[in-house]
Amino acid sequence: MKNQNKERNTRAVKVKKIMIGGGFPVTVQTMWKKPLEKIGKTLLKEIRELADAGCDIIRFAVPTIEEAALLGELQAETEMPLVADIHFDYRIALECMRQGVAKIRINPGNIGDENRVQEVIQAARDTATPLRIGVNAGSLPAGLRDEKDIVAAMLKSAEIELELLEKYGFRNVVFSFKSSDVATTINVNRRFREQHDYPLHLGVTEAGPRIPGIVKNTAALYTLLSEGIGETIRVSLSADPLDEVIAGREILRACGRTVKGVNLISCPTCGRTTFPVRDFYEKVSARLNALEKNISIAIMGCHVNGPGEARHADLGITGAGKYALIFKKGEIIRRELIENAYTAFIEELDRI
């Protein structure tokens, strides 16, 4: 795949088949929301659906040693790189590495003293497992928790870890700096990038449910990615992992990166609308989401908006009284009664 990144060059970190940084395209992550159960068909099916929507990496909370084994089993069954999210107990990190998990995320704020972090680093070196040092504004180490300047405190927390990592010559590392505040997230990542060439995993944490969550994540991630900062992203939402992946993909698309799948243009509808835009979208969205073609599809409500305002769309549909008009690049190619619109549209979609 052609490199579309505008990033300043960073180190490259290999997470199984996926590259983070080094000029490779920005990758999209999500996090599993349920406890790690026995690997079943449902779990593997859900992972495939996430991959189809554009997910490159999935992270799992691993709160117990038992679950580390389950994650290892799952990693053996899927090509998707899996990341273990470790808090408090460094021994779980060690076990995950033994189990062949693709990457380990530790939180320096709660993993414990230097000796424990050192053991994790050694094991990562021995097993060639990349680490993510995930600094969160809300869970800094005790000594930094009461700093007034939160950005400085987060950077300080990273510097402490960096010193250890570099002492061991271990550079197979991604960093992240997350806050639930947009400005903090932007500033801390900018400042880290000025100093270091480690790849950055971007995200806004505890961003909330769908609407505020997508707003906060987009504000921070679009700003940073537009400056060439950020090599992998995770939109965290109190919503389904699939929504996180779609939002991540759409942020990359908004930044002008080439992403697979359909660019959907649809009007907000208003008093002029004669075509059932939202119902029609619900009906076709699964088909559109599964399309790997890099095309624009327009679903418009009336003759003011479509086909004129959507003349760049590869395929579009709009209403005109009791008819639906189907158009390609602004040219009307079919007129059908609205009740026949779905069938006609799918026929045209299959022809592209």
Add this chain to the structure above:
Amino acid sequence: MKNQNKERNTRAVKVKKIMIGGGFPVTVQTMWKKPLEKIGKTLLKEIRELADAGCDIIRFAVPTIEEAALLGELQAETEMPLVADIHFDYRIALECMRQGVAKIRINPGNIGDENRVQEVIQAARDTATPLRIGVNAGSLPAGLRDEKDIVAAMLKSAEIELELLEKYGFRNVVFSFKSSDVATTINVNRRFREQHDYPLHLGVTEAGPRIPGIVKNTAALYTLLSEGIGETIRVSLSADPLDEVIAGREILRACGRTVKGVNLISCPTCGRTTFPVRDFYEKVSARLNALEKNISIAIMGCHVNGPGEARHADLGITGAGKYALIFKKGEIIRRELIENAYTAFIEELDRI
């Protein structure tokens, strides 16, 4: 209300009780999605709900002269400034002004020749009605439609109108430049602001359904507002007007503007979660949305995230095994069985 804008100074345009520009706080708009029917209690109730969520102005499509009269009747019954959206037929604009509608939006691309625009300007001057010149990338006047440089073509379209407006000494005008493309929207607004001090209405048009729509709007509007560009905003989504208003309010909040209502922090949940974050949010969201207090509320899934990571929240709740912990500013104040969590949380909310 204190001016929190970082805007360069623009002219002020008065839309009934609402000021756009002139250093006043950025306002939030939405557009009515249904045909204008006889004014009923439902319509007025829906307008009140939108106002409670932070909506300052509502626009209606007015495709016929008959509907202009209906909009006038509605404007007489509500304090909410109503805007008439006019395409093709300038006589509908004239009728809306006679009816006392708060503001008129015309699209220079389809309103017709200079004489018609001139008549609209004269009527606006006579009735002291502000106008919005709404330039859309997809519906430029015939002579500009095939220009290669879309930003230049949009600006050119505005300049043609501006010449007319200034000939009549009419400056009671807001401009907008919308595209479904994020970069185009950002660039055209930046360039207009370099040249003119008219207030700008920001939006990304045909942005799509909720997830891509919120992403595209946030990317463009957050970027522009952070540069001090934009005096009123409308997030257009193929979704409910209430979603548009909530998204608009959240974009302003992300920009650090003071907006009324609760700042919700909630974790994305993961395999560690013991508290039903999303169900609990669904249960309390109506209560939280109606709160006019400017406070932070946290709904967290486990002891890793809350109360520690949400210690700045004025009130929060999280899980610990079968219990829910309620906390204020990081201090646990109550422990309740999860089944009693809702009642206890609402009690504490009422105490704030």
